[in-house]
Amino acid sequence: MGVLDTIREVLGFSAEHDATRPWDADDLFQLSAASVTMEADLDYDPLAVGGLCFGSVSSTDFTSALRDVEGVLRGPGFAEIRTDDHGYTWAVCERPTFEDVLAELYVAADTLDERGYGDRLLAAVFPFEAHGGRQDGRDAGQVVYWVYSFRRGSFYPFAPSSSGEKSRDSTTEVKLQSVLGDELDVEDDTSYWYPLWPDEPGNHPWE
Amino acid sequence: MNWPSDWGLRIRMFVTMFLLFGLYLVFAVFLASYFGGGIWMMVVLMGGFSIAQYFFSDRLTLWSMGAKKVSPEEYPELHGMVGRLSQQADLPTPTVAVVDSAMPNAFATGRSKNHAAVCVTTGIMNTLTQDELEGVIAHELAHIKNRDMAVMTAASLLSTIAFVIVRWGWLFGGGRNGRGGNQAPIYIAILASLVVWIVSFLLIRLLSRYREYAADRGGAIITGKPSALASALLKISGRMDKVPEQDLREQAEMNAFFIVPVSKGWLANLFRTHPSTERRVERLREMERELETY
Numbered sequence: 001m002g003v004l005d006t007i008r009e010v011l012g013f014s015a016e017h018d019a020t021r022p023w024d025a026d027d028l029f030q031l032s033a034a035s036v037t038m039e040a041d042l043d044y045d046p047l048a049v050g051g052l053c054f055g056s057v058s059s060t061d062f063t064s065a066l067r068d069v070e071g072v073l074r075g076p077g078f079a080e081i082r083t084d085d086h087g088y089t090w091a092v093c094e095r096p097t098f099e100d101v102l103a104e105l106y107v108a109a110d111t112l113d114e115r116g117y118g119d120r121l122l123a124a125v126f127p128f129e130a131h132g133g134r135q136d137g138r139d140a141g142q143v144v145y146w147v148y149s150f151r152r153g154s155f156y157p158f159a160p161s162s163s164g165e166k167s168r169d170s171t172t173e174v175k176l177q178s179v180l181g182d183e184l185d186v187e188d189d190t191s192y193w194y195p196l197w198p199d200e201p202g203n204h205p206w207e
Numbered sequence: 208m209n210w211p212s213d214w215g216l217r218i219r220m221f222v223t224m225f226l227l228f229g230l231y232l233v234f235a236v237f238l239a240s241y242f243g244g245g246i247w248m249m250v251v252l253m254g255g256f257s258i259a260q261y262f263f264s265d266r267l268t269l270w271s272m273g274a275k276k277v278s279p280e281e282y283p284e285l286h287g288m289v290g291r292l293s294q295q296a297d298l299p300t301p302t303v304a305v306v307d308s309a310m311p312n313a314f315a316t317g318r319s320k321n322h323a324a325v326c327v328t329t330g331i332m333n334t335l336t337q338d339e340l341e342g343v344i345a346h347e348l349a350h351i352k353n354r355d356m357a358v359m360t361a362a363s364l365l366s367t368i369a370f371v372i373v374r375w376g377w378l379f380g381g382g383r384n385g386r387g388g389n390q391a392p393i394y395i396a397i398l399a400s401l402v403v404w405i406v407s408f409l410l411i412r413l414l415s416r417y418r419e420y421a422a423d424r425g426g427a428i429i430t431g432k433p434s435a436l437a438s439a440l441l442k443i444s445g446r447m448d449k450v451p452e453q454d455l456r457e458q459a460e461m462n463a464f465f466i467v468p469v470s471k472g473w474l475a476n477l478f479r480t481h482p483s484t485e486r487r488v489e490r491l492r493e494m495e496r497e498l499e500t501y
Binding site for chain 2 (some may be wrong): 008009010011012013014015016017019020021055056057058059060061062069084085120122123127132151152166189191192194195197
């Protein structure tokens with residue numbers, strides 16, 4: 001809490017200031033090293049797919065920026081721009097390797113940023129799937145997510161419980177936080193670990 | 208998005224707060240130099256009340272409105288919406304509550320971002336589209352973000368005390384433990400308090416209207432859709448008139464927290480806690496124009 005924050009609050013523009021705070025593009029690539037640790041130490045395979053979630057703006061210029069993003073994603077492999085039930089837009093892409101997905105979504109985020117819509121970016125979401133045959137009681141195939149929060153400039157884990165209900169597996173989340181804490185800027189304040197529920201249980205958040 | 212800052216609003220808000228603070232300073236010095244005893248007890252008591260009210264504001268307001276805290280299982284859509292908007296606004300997810308009332312309205316309360324609550328009525332959820340409801344909730348989140356509860360509590364503190372002196376000051380007399388001839392008769396304190404109360408009341412209302420404009424801006428920037436909030440305001444204000452009379456009476460006290468206050472017939476603009484819907488919509492339309500011409 002700095003003096004500037006207080007001044008912003010007193011003059012009533014803290015909300016608009018923080019909602020438009022810029023993000024640091026290099027943060028995203030921390031996941032590159034983290035994915036190796038996820039695989040080697042925790043037996044989670046990165047899925048070669050990821051999603052970028054952003055809010056839309058009611059302007060013509062934004063629609064054209066969206067077409068730019070679509071153009072950028074038109075590489076090898078599956079990619080699409082879709083809108084979820086909450087009215088948010090997702091840029092989803094599937095590539096041969098995790099690194100490619102990371103690079104691709106970075107370019108998509110950067111494209112939006114260059115068009116002046118960097119502050120619309122909400123989160124980048126990367127799924128990891130658990131190997132089978134482990135002793136610690138977790139289900140094979142459980143999918144956990146590392147979510148990059150553009151407003152906070154930090155990562156947080158999101159592990160939907162495998163029961164299909166909208167509940168979180170907080171044990172797994174805390175474990176992910178403690179193991180990956182050195183490689184990723186993990187958000188310390190768990191009240192900022194916003195869930196991103198899929199429209200249908202069991203799917204990825206963007207499905 | 209690169210939104211041009213509204214410096215006019217910030218300056219007006221600053222000047223209002225400056226005047227209010229100056230008025231309070233003079234009032235406090237006046238009370239301190241001429242009165243003792245009873246009045247001070249009252250000042251401490253009222254100050255204590257206000258601070259307690261501020262600290263428990265989230266629970267108190269929800270309780271007095273008959274709002275029920277709801278879980279993500281009960282209202283998954285609402286929780287999802289509040290969660291994503293909080294993420295955009297860089298706020299921890301606040302408590303989400305619902306009032307079972309046909310009147311379309313929403314309010315935010317709580318002393319800080321970690322003790323905040325957002326409440327909507329069932330009426331507003333039925334009335335507004337998803338985009339419009341997002342605009343309204345983002346407006347409330349902007350209130351939390353701008354710490355309006357703290358600002359308005361601080362702004363009203365001495366005004367409340369002045370009011371109590373006007374109302375109950377005669378009970379205390381001139382103060383028996385006076386310091387020699389320094390003691391002024393109590394009616395002077397009452398008179399001065401009356402002036403302070405009236406002037407501060409107008410300034411507080413003015414400040415409240417500026418805070419609403421600021422929250423409208425914040426809300427529009429959080430969602431990126433000024434026009435959705437504008438159409439929500441128009442929809443809500445259009446429906447406000449169709450509400451039964453006893454609801455109006457019960458809810459009049461809570462107007463300060465509402466997104467669009469219930470108006471009981473004609474009210475002078477000077478006394479409004481919220482700017483008129485037309486003016487708010489006009490400002491949001493300006494923002495929408497900025498979007499398209501950006």
